[in-house]
Structures are given as C-alpha cells and as structure tokens.
Amino acid sequence: MDYNYPIRHDWSTAEIIAVSAFYEAVEKAYESGIAREELMRAYRGFKVVVPSMAEEKTLFKEFEEASSYACYRVVKAAKEGNDGEMIKGARR
Known part of the structure; x- marks a missing residue:
C-alpha cells in the first residue's frame, strides 16, 4: 500500500479504526x-x-483517487448480493 487512507483529523481513534477497517475490506475485495x-x-x-451521503461520496x-479501488462498486455489489457470497472488485 503506497497511499494514505482519507481520514478526518476530528475523528476519534475508534472512528479512524472503523473507517480504516472499511477501507481494508474494500482492498481485500479487490485483492482476493x-x-x-x-x-x-x-x-x-x-x-x-x-x-452523510455527501461525505461518503x-x-x-x-x-479511489489514492488507491484506484472503487468503494461504491464493491458496496453496490454487496448490497445486491446474498449472504454467503464472495465480493470481488474489478478495476476499471
């Protein structure tokens, strides 16, 4: 990983951990x-x-600009999927 996660400096440590866990999940979707x-x-x-949806976007x-991984595509696939499925990302 040669990039930094986008985080906000006013977040607590627990909030940074939660957001970082999501970014790691997106990376995992793309990588394996x-x-x-x-x-x-x-x-x-x-x-x-x-x-906030605006802040999420x-x-x-x-x-995506930092990593080339599209969170939206992975989340959309997960929302449309079923339990037990594997979610995999596809780079554009």
Whole structure:
C-alpha cells in the first residue's frame, strides 16, 4: 500500500479504526475477495462514523483517487448480493 487512507483529523481513534477497517475490506475485495457479510459489517461501521451521503461520496472519491479501488462498486455489489457470497472488485 503506497497511499494514505482519507481520514478526518476530528475523528476519534475508534472512528479512524472503523473507517480504516472499511477501507481494508474494500482492498481485500479487490485483492482476493471478501465475504459479503464481512464487507457489510465494515460498511455499517463506516456509516456510523460517516452517516452523510455527501461525505461518503467525498471519501469514496478520495480513496479511489489514492488507491484506484472503487468503494461504491464493491458496496453496490454487496448490497445486491446474498449472504454467503464472495465480493470481488474489478478495476476499471
């Protein structure tokens, strides 16, 4: 990983950990695949910290620019998937 996660400096340590866990889940989806349940658990933790859709879009964009991993595509696949499925990302 040669990039930094987009975080906000006003977040608590617990909030940074929750958001970082989500970013790690997205990376895992792209690199090897991740269980839908695991990804959704990480996304729910992210949403506790970032409930605003506008802020979510901003962070997703910043993460994609830094890593080339699209959070939106992975989350969309997970939301449309079923329990027990593996979610895999596809670079554009």
